[in-house]
Amino acid sequence: MITYSVAQVESLTGISAHSLRVWERRYGFIKPHRTNTNIRFYSAEQLKKLINVGILLRHNFKISKIAAMGDMEIHELVSNLLLETTDNNQEDIRTLTISMIDLDEVRFNKLFDTHANKSGLVNTFINLIYPFLQHVGVLWGINKAMPAQEHFISNLIRQKIISALDNLPSAPPKAPSLLLYLFEGEDHEIGLLLANYIAKELGWKTYYLGANVPHENVETLCQQTSPDLTFTMFITPRKERFISTIDNLLIKTNTKMLYSGNGDIVNQSKHKNKTHFLSSPSELRQYLKNYKE
Template sequence: METYSMTQVETLTGINAHTLRIWERRYNFMKAERTETNIRFYTGEQLKKLLNVAILTRNGYKVSKIDAMTTEDINTLVTELQINNTTSYNDDINLLTVSMLTYNEEAFHTIFHRNILRKGILNTVTELIYPFLNQVGVLWGTNKVSPPQEHFISNLIRQKIIAATESLTLPTANAPTLVLFLLEGEDHELGLLLSNFIAKDLGWKVIYLGQKMPSENLKDIVLEIKPAYLLTMFTTPRSDNFADILTNIAQETNTKILYSGNPIFTTTFINDSNFNYLSSPANLITLLKEYSS
């Protein structure tokens, strides 16, 4: 049985711990389970229910009214909100989380395509998919969900991003070049795929090297291609001398390196002028647009 701590439920639903405790005291629709040492936890079914409750409260339903509903009533109301196209990005993030927890591919496709019709593929990727990945810990590997759930949703998103990228037009001959790579030991590729789509959508030529790129070969590639930027990501702690390797590449090739990922693992480069930290897709979009203007 999948279980979730108070902190994980707070992260995934957007309902703060104080509110959850108040609801448990005042209403009957949700009571946390407790360990033998009296620590609160929630089952997968309880999390799904709270995700839907969060959607209803954001759409004006009072908790006292929700308390009188059955789980089926709650699910029906949430479905009606989707059909009427009144859900927000925050709601759709919750719905994507439910689709992940229930391995519901049809629900994922419905949410994804509805957002493309609303906002287009770029905004769907940057304003829905990225926050969703960031929230559930898939992008930065914080393991807020089980490995099967993570792999299920990651592969669905991967398929969508690759398909969207393949539909883009080829860059012009004089387009600036961006090299994307992950060093050996970095396995979370979705952030790199998102960056690939963003750069190509903005007209950049992208050299996509993918995962587990041997660091000793990077300098030769950069000297041959002469890109405007290199871009990489860090999601896990490293024990190698990756910082020295990348610093040498940046200095010897006179190429700035863009990097993203969990700030805990990337503080090495904060004061290095050869590096530029990207905290979100919006940072990348701004930087690439400014370079091309």
């Protein structure tokens, strides 16, 4: 059974440990489990319920009323509240956290689609999905999200971008071109997919290579397609010897490399003048828009 400490529950729900103890005494509400040494902890089911309880409290529901509700009633009430009001991203992030823990595709789709219909795909990623991924990094960092849960939510997010890409028109014949890839050892493709969407939405022709691409393949594709720009991301920490890989690629491709993420190692390249760092999807969109104009 996956378990969560009181401190972790506080972080993920916004409910203080003091409140949890008071509720337990006063209402017999969500009694924690205890280790052999009497340390309190909560199960995944209890965590999900407490995330929902926190949302109801912030919508002015009294704990005395919440304590009398069944789990299904709480779930339905929270779902309806969040679909009616999508202006509080912190609450929406907690809802997405529940959908990940519970492998709940329906809840994820409802919330994502509501945001996308209101704000568009890119803004939904900037304002909701990226903060959510940072938030659940708390879970992944303490090894509390199982690999299956991580893959589940990541693939739902990927599907949203891929589906949106299919609806974009083809680039015009003389459009500028962008080659997108991740180096070997880089598996986190969501940011790259979003960059591909941003470029195609702006009318760029893109060559999307995906994750874990050997640098020799990037060289070959650059020679074959002669892109105006390339784009990559650095998520995984790199060792010093990787600098030579970047240097060789920049020399042989002779194409400016846009990059994002943890790219400190690029600054050590002898040819960093052929690169440009972008800190956010918004900066990428503006750079490509200005370049095209």
